[in-house]
Amino acid sequence: MMWKKGAKYGAVFRISLSQQFAYFYDFLIRTLFLILILFVFSRLWITAYTSGGTALIEGYTLEKMMWYLMVTESIYMAFPALVDRIEKDVKNGEIAYFLNRPISYIGFQYGQYLSEAVFRVAINLCVGSVLIYFMAGGIPIPNLLGFIPLVFLALTLQYVTVMAVCLSSFWVEDIRGFHLVYSRLLMIIGGMMVPLEIFPEWLQHIARILPFQSIIYLPASFFVGAHTEPLATMLIEQGLWLVFFTLILLGIYRLGVKRLNVNGG
Amino acid sequence: MSTVAKTIRFITGYWRVNWQGAMEFRASFWTQMITMLINNGVWIAFWGIFFNRFPVVKGWEFTDVLLLWGITAGAFGWLHILFGNVGRVAYLIANGQIDSYLTMPKNILLHMLISRMSFSAWGDVLFAWLLFFIAIPFRIDHLLIYIMAQMLGGVLMGAVILAGQSLAFWIGNSEGLSFQIANAMITFTTYPIDIFQGFTRLLLFTLLPAGFISIMPIALFRGLHLSFLVMLISVTILFAASSVFIFYRGLRRYESGNMITLKM
Numbered sequence: 001m002m003w004k005k006g007a008k009y010g011a012v013f014r015i016s017l018s019q020q021f022a023y024f025y026d027f028l029i030r031t032l033f034l035i036l037i038l039f040v041f042s043r044l045w046i047t048a049y050t051s052g053g054t055a056l057i058e059g060y061t062l063e064k065m066m067w068y069l070m071v072t073e074s075i076y077m078a079f080p081a082l083v084d085r086i087e088k089d090v091k092n093g094e095i096a097y098f099l100n101r102p103i104s105y106i107g108f109q110y111g112q113y114l115s116e117a118v119f120r121v122a123i124n125l126c127v128g129s130v131l132i133y134f135m136a137g138g139i140p141i142p143n144l145l146g147f148i149p150l151v152f153l154a155l156t157l158q159y160v161t162v163m164a165v166c167l168s169s170f171w172v173e174d175i176r177g178f179h180l181v182y183s184r185l186l187m188i189i190g191g192m193m194v195p196l197e198i199f200p201e202w203l204q205h206i207a208r209i210l211p212f213q214s215i216i217y218l219p220a221s222f223f224v225g226a227h228t229e230p231l232a233t234m235l236i237e238q239g240l241w242l243v244f245f246t247l248i249l250l251g252i253y254r255l256g257v258k259r260l261n262v263n264g265g
Numbered sequence: 266m267s268t269v270a271k272t273i274r275f276i277t278g279y280w281r282v283n284w285q286g287a288m289e290f291r292a293s294f295w296t297q298m299i300t301m302l303i304n305n306g307v308w309i310a311f312w313g314i315f316f317n318r319f320p321v322v323k324g325w326e327f328t329d330v331l332l333l334w335g336i337t338a339g340a341f342g343w344l345h346i347l348f349g350n351v352g353r354v355a356y357l358i359a360n361g362q363i364d365s366y367l368t369m370p371k372n373i374l375l376h377m378l379i380s381r382m383s384f385s386a387w388g389d390v391l392f393a394w395l396l397f398f399i400a401i402p403f404r405i406d407h408l409l410i411y412i413m414a415q416m417l418g419g420v421l422m423g424a425v426i427l428a429g430q431s432l433a434f435w436i437g438n439s440e441g442l443s444f445q446i447a448n449a450m451i452t453f454t455t456y457p458i459d460i461f462q463g464f465t466r467l468l469l470f471t472l473l474p475a476g477f478i479s480i481m482p483i484a485l486f487r488g489l490h491l492s493f494l495v496m497l498i499s500v501t502i503l504f505a506a507s508s509v510f511i512f513y514r515g516l517r518r519y520e521s522g523n524m525i526t527l528k529m
Contacts, residue, residue, distance in 0.1 A: 047322055176297075
């Protein structure tokens with residue numbers, strides 16, 4: 001029974017994944033932006049390390065820093081844009097069509113989201129690795145058996161939190177403001193732009209108790225071998241946040257659907 | 266009434282109506298403005314962390330980057346408040362929405378650019394002025410240079426964005442590419458120019474003239490370099506004229522979308 005349930009969401013994943021190959025132009029444009037950002041960041045950090053005459057900052061060599069930023073950017077830029085899609089579904093009542101279908105709205109969206117995110121993160125990591133190899137050299141050999149589950153949980157946690165923000169459009173007219181604030185917190189406190197170790201002490205403490213670092217910092221620091229906690233602890237941390245936000249998401253969805261009014265047919 | 270006076274009346278009339286339109290959606294206006302402030306604030310937080318670790322990078326200090334962000338945000342802000350369609354030209358071309366401007370007895374490009382106002386751009390302008398008062402001591406010469414830098418920066422930025430958007434006349438649906446050209450211009454203007462060397466630096470002072478904006482905190486505020494100012498004004502005029510030329514050359518290739526719309 002559980003297998004059958006999983007199979008239909010697997011089918012959504014597969015169909016959506018095959019669609020990714022059809023939008024080559026969009027993919028190319030997005031990749032150009034990744035290259036641009038990585039290039040600019042690389043120049044900034046190369047200048048900082050060389051002009052400061054420092055070889056090591058909080059355990060990060062220049063190469064390590066560049067590879068860290070490559071992973072954070074690759075993950076961050078792989079997140080599909082859920083806001084427009086979900087807000088539209090809630091506002092025009094499309095979400096109501098799912099109530100009598102044998103597939104959950106949240107599960108359906110997750111299948112689609114995951115296929116897009118996995119496809120993008122794989123491409124981003126490949127393109128980013130080539131660029132950083134030529135700019136900084138020194139490929140880290142990550143433990144893929146640890147890195148892949150960390151990225152998978154990070155993408156899933158991102159989905160659950162963003163979906164909770166998006167579904168607040170049951171009550172709030174314009175959710176873009178909330179989403180922007182969330183994504184900016186992810187950028188700064190999540191460790192996308194600099195590793196948490198570089199933060200001032202007080203900010204580091206705050207960042208480490210918030211969920212944002214589980215999405216960006218943990219996979220990236222593991223990739224470059226800069227993590228201080230064992231893999232199991234990191235996975236448990238991500239898992240606990242995932243359970244917490246999934247409960248919030250389901251609560252919001254149930255309350256929202258209760259107050260759904262659909263006019264017309 | 267002279268043609269100049271008529272044009273000024275036309276432009277100010279549009280801006281007034283755009284402002285009234287913004288005030289019709291006050292909640293949305295304020296939300297977008299505040300979120301833009303937060304968005305820009307995150308970048309300042311990043312630079313704060315960065316300069317906390319590296320106080321001086323190739324002669325650049327935190328206050329220089331604050332000024333840089335102020336100039337760029339201000340330039341982007343006024344450009345998108347007064348000429349809000351500048352970043353949507355490719356979309357309008359690809360969707361055949363230029364038709365309605367073609368039939369009116371006004372300058373097509375000007376009319377198209379001023380017929381929209383970006384709400385969030387007000388957040389950029391407010392942010393720019395907050396940074397001005399934070400970054401440097403208030404002096405009249407600083408104020409005048411800051412205003413001039415924002416104005417020239419806005420024209421230069423607008424020229425590059427318009428030229429990139431006009432690619433749609435030749436390659437059809439160029440929204441993604443045009444967006445990335447604008448993105449590249451804005452991205453490069455928000456980093457200290459001295460981190461770029463060699464070919465990239467050459468590119469930033471020629472084809473993608475972001476370097477003329479990102480060098481401003483050094484070349485205008487650490488003693489006004491007149492030779493730089495003359496070059497900046499010349500380059501701005503050159504790029505503005507070229508982008509207008511590119512737009513009108515492209516317009517010859519424009520094919521109507523047969524779209525019937527009613528503009529109120």
